[in-house]
Amino acid sequence: MITKWMLGAGLAALVVSPLALAEPSDGEVQEIMKRDFRPKGQAKMDRLEQDAVQRVCTASNGKPPPALAKQLEADQMKTIAYPSGGSLIGNWKGGASTAWSGQGMQWHEDPKKPSGGGCYNCHEMSPARTSFGTIGPSLKGFGKTRGNGIETQRYVYGKIYNAKAYNLCSEMPRFGLTNSLTEQQIKDLVAYLLDPASPVNQ
C-alpha cells in the first residue's frame, strides 16, 4: 500500500524537513479520483477529466499567474457561441424559473428534463426572492444600473455561457460550454437580468 507518490514525497520531505507532510502531486490526485469514482446516470467519468482551466485553477489555488490567465481566458472567449443576429433578450419569465431552479445535470436526474441555472444558490436577484446565496455578487437591479444595450447583452450572455472567459478561476459554472443550459434558456436569463419589466429591475 506504499504508493509511488508517498515514496516520492517522502524523499522530498526528508530533504526539506523531517516534519513535512507527504503531499501527492496534482497528477497523482487525478489518478486516485479516477480510480475512486464510478459513472452513475448522466454523470459519466469524463466529468473528472480536468481541462486546462480546472488544472491551472487547482494548481494555483484559484490565483493563476496573470499572463497565463489572460491567455486561457482568451481561449475560453473563443468557445462562446452567440446566437446569430439580433437581440439576445429572451423572455424574463422563462429566465425567472431557470434562475430559481437548483436542479439539473446530477446523477439521479433525468437528462431529458431541462436543467436549472441555480442562480439563486449564489446571487441575489429579484428583491421579491428572499432566499438567495452570497457566493457571487448581488445582481439586484442589474439592468437598471447597466442598461440593456447590445454590448451589455453580449457580456451577460457570454458570462453565463462561459464565466471563465472573463475571470479564469471564477466559481461560476460554464453553463453554455457544458451544455447545461440551452441557447434559449441563456437568452431568457439575459432578459431576467436586463429587461426593464423583469422583477430583478423593480
Next chain:
Amino acid sequence: MRTTVRAVALGVALAAAPAAAQESQFAQYQKMVAEGSPVELFELVGEELWQKKQGPKNASLEQCDLGLGPGRVKGAHARLPRYFKDVDRVMDVETRLLHCMLTLQGRSREDALKRPFGNADNPSEMEYLSAYVAGQSRGYKMSPGMSHPQEKESYALGKKLFTVRTGLWDFSCASCHGEEGKRIRMSELPVLSKPEAARPLMATWPAYRVSNSTFKTMQWRLNNCFRQMRTPEPVFGSETINALNMYLTVTAKGATYSGPGTKR
C-alpha cells in the same frame, strides 16, 4: 418510556419482514417518539443490529475491532479515521463497519453495500449501525490517527482533494467551503479548513437530518456534496472518501464528540 422504546426498536431491527411491514413499524415508532429524540431510536436499532447474527457465518458484529480491540465500542468512533494494520490502510467508521460485515459475517461486498444510504421510509443498516457506534463516543475527545505514515498520507490527500476543481461545473469543496460568511441559498457555509468551523460539525456527524426526515452518515454527506458538484459517484469506503473524512476530522481534532446530532 425507555423500555417501550427498546422493545419497539428491537421489533424493527429483528423484523426479517419485507420492507413494507418494516416501514409501518417504523412509522408507528416515529409517532411514538415524536416528542423524544429521533437520534435515540437510531442508536437503539443500531445496537440491535450490532448484536444480530446474520450473513453466511451467522455472526454478529460484536467482535468487530473498531480500532480499540475486538468488541470495544466505547470511545472508538472518536478515534477514527485511523490506520488498521490488518488491512494495511486507513479506514473511517463506515469503511470499518463494512469490513466487519465482510470478514465477521462473511457477506459479499455487493450484499453489504446494496443500500448504504437509506431514506425516511427505510433507513439503511449502515445508518443504524453508525448511530449506535457514534453514540458510544459521546463525551470523548476526537483524536483521529495522526502518527502512522498512511494516516499522514490520508490527511495530505484529503487536504489536497478539498481544493481540486472538478466535475461538470468546475467546483471544488472550497468553492462553497473556502470563504468566511458565505451562504448557499439560506444555508450558512462553514469554512471547513478552519478548526473552529470544523469542530462543531464533525462533533455532531452522523446526524438526524430534519430536511431528509432521517438519519444520515458522514459518507452520505460527502457523497451528496459530489452529487451537487456534478461529478460521477464516489465509491463507498474509497481512499478518496476516507481521505476527505480524515482531513475534516483532523481539522476538528480536540473537539468533544457530542453526536449523533440533529441537523437542518
